[in-house]
Amino acid sequence: MAKQKTVYVCDYCGQESVRWVGKCPACGRWNTMKEMHIQPEKPQSAITRMAMQAAGGDDGEKRRNPMPLSDINATQEPRMDLLDGELNRVLGGGLVPGSLVLLGGEPGIGKSTLVLQTILALIDKKVLYVSGEESARQIKLRAERLSPLKASAEDGGMLVFTETSLEQIFLQIQETQPDLVVIDSIQTISTEAVESSPGSLSQIRECAASLLRYAKSGGVSILLIGHITKEGSLAGPKVLEHIVDTVLQFEGDQHYMYRILRSIKNRFGSTSELGIYEMRHDGLRQVSNPSELLLSDNREGLSGVAIASAIEGVRPFLIETQALVSTAAYGTAQRSTIGFDSKRLNMLLAILEKRVGFKLAQKDVFLNIAGGLRVTDPALDLSVIAAVLSSSVDSPIDTGVAMSGEVGLSGEIRPVSRIEQRISEAQRLGFSRILVPYNNVSSIDKKNYTIEIVPVRRVAEAVRELFG
Numbered sequence: 001m002a003k004q005k006t007v008y009v010c011d012y013c014g015q016e017s018v019r020w021v022g023k024c025p026a027c028g029r030w031n032t033m034k035e036m037h038i039q040p041e042k043p044q045s046a047i048t049r050m051a052m053q054a055a056g057g058d059d060g061e062k063r064r065n066p067m068p069l070s071d072i073n074a075t076q077e078p079r080m081d082l083l084d085g086e087l088n089r090v091l092g093g094g095l096v097p098g099s100l101v102l103l104g105g106e107p108g109i110g111k112s113t114l115v116l117q118t119i120l121a122l123i124d125k126k127v128l129y130v131s132g133e134e135s136a137r138q139i140k141l142r143a144e145r146l147s148p149l150k151a152s153a154e155d156g157g158m159l160v161f162t163e164t165s166l167e168q169i170f171l172q173i174q175e176t177q178p179d180l181v182v183i184d185s186i187q188t189i190s191t192e193a194v195e196s197s198p199g200s201l202s203q204i205r206e207c208a209a210s211l212l213r214y215a216k217s218g219g220v221s222i223l224l225i226g227h228i229t230k231e232g233s234l235a236g237p238k239v240l241e242h243i244v245d246t247v248l249q250f251e252g253d254q255h256y257m258y259r260i261l262r263s264i265k266n267r268f269g270s271t272s273e274l275g276i277y278e279m280r281h282d283g284l285r286q287v288s289n290p291s292e293l294l295l296s297d298n299r300e301g302l303s304g305v306a307i308a309s310a311i312e313g314v315r316p317f318l319i320e321t322q323a324l325v326s327t328a329a330y331g332t333a334q335r336s337t338i339g340f341d342s343k344r345l346n347m348l349l350a351i352l353e354k355r356v357g358f359k360l361a362q363k364d365v366f367l368n369i370a371g372g373l374r375v376t377d378p379a380l381d382l383s384v385i386a387a388v389l390s391s392s393v394d395s396p397i398d399t400g401v402a403m404s405g406e407v408g409l410s411g412e413i414r415p416v417s418r419i420e421q422r423i424s425e426a427q428r429l430g431f432s433r434i435l436v437p438y439n440n441v442s443s444i445d446k447k448n449y450t451i452e453i454v455p456v457r458r459v460a461e462a463v464r465e466l467f468g
Contacts (some may be wrong), residue, residue, distance in 0.1 A: 003141050006035060006036070007035075008020050008021070008033040008034065008036065008213070009033070009034055009201055009239070010024040010026065010027060010029070010032045011032050011034050011201065012024065012027055012029050012032045012036075013026050013027040013029075013032075014242060015241040016028065016133055017033060020033050020466050026352075029300065034201050035201075036145060036200075036201045036202045036205070038142055038342070041099060047370075049332045052434065053448060054229075063280055068378075076217070076390055077096060077097060077193060078097075079091075079093050079094030079095055079096055079364060080094050080095040080096075080097065080125070080180070080221065081094050082095055082118050082119070082121075082122070083121045083122065083123075084118050084121070084286065085286055085288065086275030086277060086286045086287075087114075087118060087261065087275060089273050089275060089276070089315075090248060090261050090262070090263045090269075090273045090275045090342070091246065091248075091263070091267055091268070091312070092263075092268050092269015092270060092273070093265070093269065094445055095180070095223075096220055096221065096245070096268045097219045097220070098180075098210060098215050098216055098218070098220065098221065099215065099221050099222075099245040099267075099268065099417055100208075100212050100221075100222050100224065100243070100244045100245050100246075100248060101221070101222070101223045101224065101244065101245065101247075101248065102186075102224045102226055102240065102241065102246065102247045102248065103115065103223060103224065103225050103226065103248045103250060104225075104226040104227070104247065104248070104249050104250070104252070105147055105229055105249060105250035105251060106170075106228045107213070107227065107228075108258055109250055109251065109252060109259065110250060110259055110277075110279060110284060111184075111225050111250050112134075112142070112170070112184055112225065113142070113187070113249060113283055113284060114259075114261075114277070114284055115182055115184070115223060115225060116139070116142060116143060117147065117283045117284060118130075118160055118281065119180065119182065120143060120146060120147045120150045120151065121147070121150070122157065122180075122290045123157075124157065124319040125157050125179045125180060125296075125454060126156045126157045126159070126176065126177070126179050126180075127157055127159065127178055127180045127181075127182065128159045128161060128172065128173060128176055128178040128180070128181050128182070129159065129160050129161065129182045129184070130159055130161050130162075130163060130169055130172075130181065130182060130183050130184065130189075131160065131161070131162050131184050132164040132183075132184065132185060132188030132189055132198075133184060133185060133188055134160070134162070134164070134184075135162060136160050136162050138359075139160050139193065140160075140220070143158075144318070145281075145282060146204060146282065146283040147283075148253045149217040151205075153165075157214065159176060159178065162168055162276075164188050164189055164190055164198060165189075165192075166189055166190065166191040166210060166211075167190070167191065167192060167205050169183075169189070170210075170214070170409045173214070173220075178220065179220065179221075180220070180221050180222075180223065181211075181220060181221070181222045181223070181275060182222075182223045182225070182428075183211070183222065183223070183225065184225040185225040185226055185227060186204060186207060186208060186224045186225065186226050186240075186245065187199040187223070187226065187227050188203065189203070189207045190203050190207070191203065191206055191207055191210065192373040193206060194206050197467070198429055204307075204432055205239055205240065205243075205285040208224070208240050208244070209243060210223070212243055212252075214246070224244065226240070233284055234460075241264075241265060245265075245266075245267045245268065246263065246265060246266045246267065246269075247263070247264040247265040247266075248261060248262065248264070248270065249261070249263075249264050250264045251455040252279075252372055252375070257278050257279050258276060258277070258278060258279070258287070258371055258373070259276070259277040259278075259279055260274065260275070260276060260277075260374070261274070261275035261276075261277065262274060270313060272312065272316060272416070273312070273313035273314070273315075274296050274312035274313050276290045276340065278293075289314075289316040289317075289387065290317045291316075291317040291319075291425060291429055291441050292394075292429070293371070294317065294318070294319050294320060294333070294370060294371040294373070295307065295318055295319075295320055295370075295429070296320060296370065299320075299399050300396075300399055301341050301396050303390045303391050303393075303394045303396045303397075303463045304322060304323045304324055304325070304387050304388075304390050304391030305320060305322055305323075305387060305390065305397065305399055306320075306323075306383040306384075306386040306387040306390065306394070306403065307319070307320060307321070307383065307401070307402045307403070307426075307431070308321050308377075308380045308382070308383030308384075308402070308403060309379070309402050309404040309422035309423070309425055309426050309434065310375050310377040310379055310380055310404070310416070310422075311377055311421060311422065312375065312376075316355045316418070316421040316422055316425040317425065318402060318425060318426060318429055318458070319369060319370065319371070319373065319375060320369075320370035320371070321367070321368075321369060321370075321380065321383040321384055321386075321387045322367070322368045322369075322370055322387060323365065323366065323367050323368075323384070323387035323388045323390070324364075324365075324366040324389045324391050325360065325363050325364070325365050325388060325391040325392040326363065326364050327362065327363060327364070328362050328363060328364050329364070331364060333360075333361060333363055333364055333365070334364045334365070334366075335349070335364075335365055336364075336365075336366045336367070337366075337367045337368075338367070338368045338369065339368065339369030339372070339373055339374045339375060340367055340374075340375070340384065345365070347409070348381060348384055348385055348407060349365060350389070351385075351407060351409065351411055351459065352385060352388065352389070352459070355410070355458075355459055355460070356411065356459055356460055356463060357409030358389065358392060360388075360392065363392065365388060367387070367388070369401045369402065378406040379404045379405060379406055379422070380418070381407035382403045382404065382405035382406075382407060382413065382435065382459075382462060383403050383404075385388060385407060385459060386403060386462065386463075387460070389463060389466075389467070389468045390466075390467075393467070395438045395467055397466055397467075398433070398466075399465065400430075400432035400433060401431065401432070401433045401434070401435070402426040402429050402431045402434045402435075403434060403435035403436075403462070404416055404419070404422045404434065404435070404436055404437075405435065405436060405437045405456070405462075406437070407459060411459045411460065412457060412458055412459075413437045413438065413456050413458060413459065413462065414437060414439075414459060415439040415440045416437060416440065419436055419437075419440040419443070419444060420443075420444065421446070421450055422434075422436075423451060424449070424452065425451060426451060427449055429449040431451060432451060433451065433452045433453075433454055434451055434453060434454065435454045435462055435465060435466075436453060436455060436456070436458050437455070437456065437457075438456060438457045440455075441453065443457040
């Protein structure tokens with residue numbers, strides 16, 4: 001019997017080492033090297049043969065020869081329409097045949113609900129739903145809650161299979177020949193080729209690699225559901241994210257009704273797209289117009305509230321930025337943010353002190369992005385500064401004013417992208433004025449808008465426009 005090989009793999013970047021080290025030599029993180037056992041080639045090749053047989057291929061590996069670039073057919077493959085506008089947008093237009101998609105999220109956030117209601121809506125598609133966590137009865141009860149008619153239809157194309165053995169899953173795939181395979185979750189699946197418990201680094205790595213071989217050989221899409229660790233990263237080795245074609249993250253505060261679907265990695269589309277859902281008792285509802293839901297109607301006379309025109313992917317929406325400035329109670333000022341980068345907030349506060357003259361060193365500053373969202377658009381800088389100043393002087397901002405602009409270290413308002421979409425969204429929602437960077441005005445035809453466009457060069461000019 002061949003001797004088993006042991007290596008140590010960084011669960012953050014995937015770097016391998018023959019011996020354990022405290023600090024990863026690749027990413028520099030401490031205590032991330034985990035022990036992994038590599039089995040001899042014989043059982044691994046058996047799993048490869050099962051994946052090839054399930055895909056309809058032969059038992060042996062086909063020899064591939066290099067091809068000239070001009071001979072490669074690069075026609076656009078038709079995508080599978082999932083009948084979910086938000087999910088299709090984040091995937092880049094639909095599900096690509098033969099792709100391996102990983103959906104991650106915290107426990108109870110709604111990953112299984114999103115996947116189940118999506119496959120229940122598919123028409124003329126055979127789906128094999130493999131569950132390693134729930135029983136068939138639990139899945140049936142959830143399906144009846146999400147879609148009672150489709151869950152009880154006799155001609156439904158959804159097949160439920162409760163199994164954790166990868167070998168048995170491949171046998172069922174070979175027998176049923178589905179159009180889509182769902183694995184819930186990848187951490188519960190194990191293979192006999194690796195002598196370790198389910199969820200270990202070795203098991204996740206080998207199972208994901210075998211499913212990838214099947215997906216590419218058979219042209220069948222596979223959707224993996226994964227867990228999130230307490231640090232907020234996907235459980236398992238980092239190589240799992242390298243193996244799959246697309247990594248989606250489903251996030252949101254369980255105390256809020258909104259859920260955000262982000263694309264972290266996508267080989268077939270953009271990674272800047274964003275999908276928004278509303279959690280309800282009968283499942284997830286697509287939010288096609290998030291601006292109207294994220295803006296509150298009781299802003300009249302309230303200080304510390306500013307409206308920003310932001311863009312995530314290709315979607316513009318207006319979002320409410322809330323700030324609270326108070327005297328530091330314990331001598332040391334606190335800086336707390338929800339939904340916004342705390343380091344960027346510290347930078348903006350330093351700009352206010354240096355360039356505008358507002359002293360905030362002895363003030364506690366709390367910042368919140370309403371709705372439980374996390375927005376990374378730098379055009380929020382101007383609204384953050386406006387909200388902080390409004391709370392500091394206890395003077396409300398006119399409810400008909402929106403703003404968009406990135407703030408530089410010299411206090412200048414830098415131009416932002418897609419300014420026309422931002423202005424059109426503010427005009428559509430009934431705002432009367434919008435503050436924009438001065439350098440963006442040259443590319444705008446003001447005759448096309450009824451909203452008043454106010455160009456500003458520096459933070460001091462924006463302060464005068466807002467507070468007089």
